[in-house]
Amino acid sequence: MSQPEMRYFSTRGGSETLSFEDAVLTGLAPNGGLYIPTHIPELPSDWQTKWSNLSFPELSFEILSLFIPQSNISENDLKQIINTSYSTFRHEKTTPLRQTGEKEFVLELWHGPTWAFKDVALQFLGELFRFFLERRNSQLEKDGKEEREELTVVGATSGDTGSAAIYGLRSKPSVTIFILYPDGRISPIQEAQMATVEDENVYCVAVQDSDFDTCQSIVKTLFSDKEFNSKHRLGAINSINWARILAQIVYYFSAYFQLPKEARESGDIQFSVPTGNFGDILAGWFAKKLGLPMKHLVVATNENDILERFFRTGKYESEEVPQTQKGQSNETALVNGSSDGQQASSAVKSTHSPAMDILLSSNFERLLYFLALDTLDSPSGNQEQDRSKAQEKLNGWMTELKKNGKVDLGEKIKQAAGNDFWSERVSDQQTLEEIRKYYKLEKYGPYVVDPHTAVGLAATERSQKRSPNSYWVTLSTAHPAKFSSAVELALNSKQFPEFNFRDTVLPEELKKLEQLEKRVHKVKGEQGVRDLIEKVKKGEKVVPGEGKGSI
Numbered sequence: 227m228s229q230p231e232m233r234y235f236s237t238r239g240g241s242e243t244l245s246f247e248d249a250v251l252t253g254l255a256p257n258g259g260l261y262i263p264t265h266i267p268e269l270p271s272d273w274q275t276k277w278s279n280l281s282f283p284e285l286s287f288e289i290l291s292l293f294i295p296q297s298n299i300s301e302n303d304l305k306q307i308i309n310t311s312y313s314t315f316r317h318e319k320t321t322p323l324r325q326t327g328e329k330e331f332v333l334e335l336w337h338g339p340t341w342a343f344k345d346v347a348l349q350f351l352g353e354l355f356r357f358f359l360e361r362r363n364s365q366l367e368k369d370g371k372e373e374r375e376e377l378t379v380v381g382a383t384s385g386d387t388g389s390a391a392i393y394g395l396r397s398k399p400s401v402t403i404f405i406l407y408p409d410g411r412i413s414p415i416q417e418a419q420m421a422t423v424e425d426e427n428v429y430c431v432a433v434q435d436s437d438f439d440t441c442q443s444i445v446k447t448l449f450s451d452k453e454f455n456s457k458h459r460l461g462a463i464n465s466i467n468w469a470r471i472l473a474q475i476v477y478y479f480s481a482y483f484q485l486p487k488e489a490r491e492s493g494d495i496q497f498s499v500p501t502g503n504f505g506d507i508l509a510g511w512f513a514k515k516l517g518l519p520m521k522h523l524v525v526a527t528n529e530n531d532i533l534e535r536f537f538r539t540g541k542y543e544s545e546e547v548p549q550t551q552k553g554q555s556n557e558t559a560l561v562n563g564s565s566d567g568q569q570a571s572s573a574v575k576s577t578h579s580p581a582m583d584i585l586l587s588s589n590f591e592r593l594l595y596f597l598a599l600d601t602l603d604s605p606s607g608n609q610e611q612d613r614s615k616a617q618e619k620l621n622g623w624m625t626e627l628k629k630n631g632k633v634d635l636g637e638k639i640k641q642a643a644g645n646d647f648w649s650e651r652v653s654d655q656q657t658l659e660e661i662r663k664y665y666k667l668e669k670y671g672p673y674v675v676d677p678h679t680a681v682g683l684a685a686t687e688r689s690q691k692r693s694p695n696s697y698w699v700t701l702s703t704a705h706p707a708k709f710s711s712a713v714e715l716a717l718n719s720k721q722f723p724e725f726n727f728r729d730t731v732l733p734e735e736l737k738k739l740e741q742l743e744k745r746v747h748k749v750k751g752e753q754g755v756r757d758l759i760e761k762v763k764k765g766e767k768v769v770p771g772e773g774k775g776s777i
């Protein structure tokens with residue numbers, strides 16, 4: 227079976243295509259677009275039998291090699307990259323499926339080092355960076371050149387993404403990582419997860435007297451400072467990096483193979499995905515395009531519901547939220563650094579599922595491109611011509627969105643999207659109720675779920691009314707210990723006197739963090755961050771403040 231070699235191009239135009247390596251190292255295309263594959267590859271005709279007993283890394287190899295040509299990464303190298311990436315997961319199945327009802331299942335994606343689903347992608351992305359930089363640098367050495375390629379990753383976090391990025395990049399040669407967060411404003415467990423990492427290339431930077439928006443705007447300023455950026459070759463652990471989407475396709479297949487035989491034979495499987503920046507669920511859409519049998523993907527949002535409103539109305543518009551409601555904003559976009567439509571001044575609602583608190587969904591653009599392509603008025607059948615027509619349409623939408631903060635995509639697009647997606651919005655109150663409900667689950671419980679997973683479960687329950695006979699897989703994106711405040715609010719001591727968070731939910735591994743030294747660099751403002759990066763990159767010694775703290 228011969229397929230054309232896979233390349234990548236920008237959603238926003240230009241006929242140029244990139245190799246997998248360049249698409250990964252570039253992250254965001256210079257014209258502001260996102261990289262997507264030139265075609266959807268074909269699965270081997272016997273994949274359902276051939277892949278059914280593979281381990282997660284083996285399955286990952288089969289799927290990833292459809293998108294990564296051997297001319298870019300050899301078979302052996304790719305196997306090694308994948309094996310190393312998933313060796314850090316605690317569960318033998320990597321992403322195990324747990325039954326929670328007769329026809330209901332939860333896919334636990336949080337058995338990686340930081341107990342949240344972003345590990346699946348960031349462990350892999352970190353290994354890819356290591357591999358590409360090592361290969362480039364050994365070539366430079368062979369050629370007798372003095373210079374070496376290095377990457378300085380700078381990101382801001384309000385807690386969750388920062389630790390996954392740090393665990394993805396710790397100890398990687400030629401990579402230094404600085405994670406900024408507001409001093410004293412992230413949860414102790416999240417600070418401990420980041421600041422107890424001992425590797426030399428990791429810098430946790432607590433910005434004094436700041437909030438999350440300030441940290442994010444410092445990162446943006448550094449990225450847009452051309453001189454600083456090129457001097458240090460700033461890198462983003464972008465939530466829009468293609469490699470992250472790619473790595474996530476695998477667990478949809480893994481879930482499929484873990485389902486009971488009768489579920490697979492029914493051909494009636496649905497997925498529900500707690501959604502923020504649309505990365506996780508987009509991977510599911512690619513799985514569907516590849517041919518994984520599933521009927522719909524349910525977009526489960528919290529009260530930041532721009533996506534839910536789009537799937538219902540065809541209008542993609544950020545809500546006007548009064549400035550006073552402005553809460554701690556989104557961190558899913560922030561390890562981005564580079565901006566892709568998120569405006570620092572815009573308002574995001576602060577909810578119990580903070581990793582989904584978004585204004586605009588950066589990865590949504592990738593779906594929009596394919597929707598534009600699939601609904602062309604007069605497709606020519608010529609791949610290049612149709613591609614450029616779709617890019618043109620997308621560009622029009624993105625321009626309008628940027629100008630007016632909203633765009634009406636119309637009935638045709640809405641219907642096309644509805645073939646693959648359903649959507650549900652889940653309020654904070656419903657999120658807490660869902661956590662209580664699963665704690666009280668009888669036959670398959672008790673099961674303590676995190677607030678993001680609870681949003682997905684509530685969406686599943688509502689969607690069941692539309693399709694009562696389906697089998698349901700809800701993606702669980704974090705361990706409940708990561709979001710203790712919502713869990714403790716739901717399972718409060720008044721209603722649940724027997725519930726003890728520390729004893730029943732907090733894993734030993736996380737308790738141990740209390741004993742470890744924290745290495746935090748406290749700095750003041752943008753200048754403090756610049757000075758720290760300059761010093762570190764010059765090889766000067768910087769000494770972190772240390773201390774222990776209880777979680």
Ligand SMILES: *Cc1c(COP(=O)(O)O)cnc(C)c1O
Pocket residue numbers: 342343344386500501502503504505506507558581582678703704
């Ligand atoms: C990032 C994140 C999400 C949202 O995933 P997207 O790919 O941005 O849609 C959901 N839950 C948790 C716990 C997360 O960290």
